[in-house]
Amino acid sequence: MKKPNQQPALHKVIMVGSGGVGKSALTLQFMYDEFVEDYEPTKADSYRKRVVLDGEEVQIDILDTAGQEDYAAIRDNYFRSGEGFLCVFSITEDDSFQATQEFREQILRVKNDENIPFLLVGNKSDLGEKRKVPLSEATGRATQWGVPYVETSAKTRANVDKVFYDLMREIRSRKMEDNKPGNSRGKDKSKRKKLKCVIL
Numbered sequence: 531m532k533k534p535n536q537q538p539a540l541h542k543v544i545m546v547g548s549g550g551v552g553k554s555a556l557t558l559q560f561m562y563d564e565f566v567e568d569y570e571p572t573k574a575d576s577y578r579k580r581v582v583l584d585g586e587e588v589q590i591d592i593l594d595t596a597g598q599e600d601y602a603a604i605r606d607n608y609f610r611s612g613e614g615f616l617c618v619f620s621i622t623e624d625d626s627f628q629a630t631q632e633f634r635e636q637i638l639r640v641k642n643d644e645n646i647p648f649l650l651v652g653n654k655s656d657l658g659e660k661r662k663v664p665l666s667e668a669t670g671r672a673t674q675w676g677v678p679y680v681e682t683s684a685k686t687r688a689n690v691d692k693v694f695y696d697l698m699r700e701i702r703s704r705k706m707e708d709n710k711p712g713n714s715r716g717k718d719k720s721k722r723k724k725l726k727c728v729i730l
């Protein structure tokens with residue numbers, strides 16, 4: 531049970547993917563129920579919101595990163611702070627789909643964790659007539675990585691809540707795993723160290 535003054539759990543989500551795929555548009559649609567038509571390349575923006583996840587009040591922290599190559603060098607630092615990733619491409623642009631491979635590799639390298647909460651997101655599903663990335667290719671890659679694949683539209687709001695909530699669920703269950711007694715994952719180790727200090 532939650533103690534009266536305890537802060538709600540905070541889940542840290544990072545938006546990654548090439549420039550122009552709709553990371554900011556998805557974030558702003560989720561945060562404010564608005565679709566932004568104009569394209570303004572992002573440097574890095576962060577957002578926080580209280581939401582109810584399966585009956586429990588939690589906070590989501592979203593870091594919307596820059597897709598443009600000029601900012602590639604600073605990605606490592608941003609990725610390190612993430613607990614879960616929405617890896618976004620546009621279904622209308624094959625290059626952006628190919629780039630997801632590099633983003634995935636960079637995330638695995640920085641987080642050093644094959645099972646990091648991660649969703650592959652094919653955005654701009656409202657532009658079906660301009661589709662360049664076949665559904666089968668996207669689902670094939672997701673299956674190979676062992677992650678879910680979801681198609682979204684920041685314009686129509688299709689599946690926008692779903693990707694954020696599904697990712698939060700993955701992050702939450704991951705934290706519960708890490709906190710199980712006897713689990714030797716990173717976080718737990720530091721807890722044990724602290725415990726030792728108290729005993730000594």
Ligand SMILES: Nc1nc2c(ncn2[C@@H]2O[C@H](COP(=O)(O)OP(=O)(O)OP(=O)(O)O)[C@@H](O)[C@H]2O)c(=O)[nH]1
Nearest residue numbers: 549550551552553554555567572597654683684685
């Ligand atoms: N039709 C349609 N357009 C979209 C969708 N999502 C984003 N856009 C448009 O695509 C353009 C780029 O969107 P952004 O959200 O700024 O792209 P980004 O991934 O944040 O780009 P960077 O900040 O440079 O990394 C904008 O003009 C958006 O209006 C979508 O789902 N459907």
Ligand SMILES: [Mg+2]
Nearest residue numbers: 553554571572
């Ligand atoms: Mg952006």
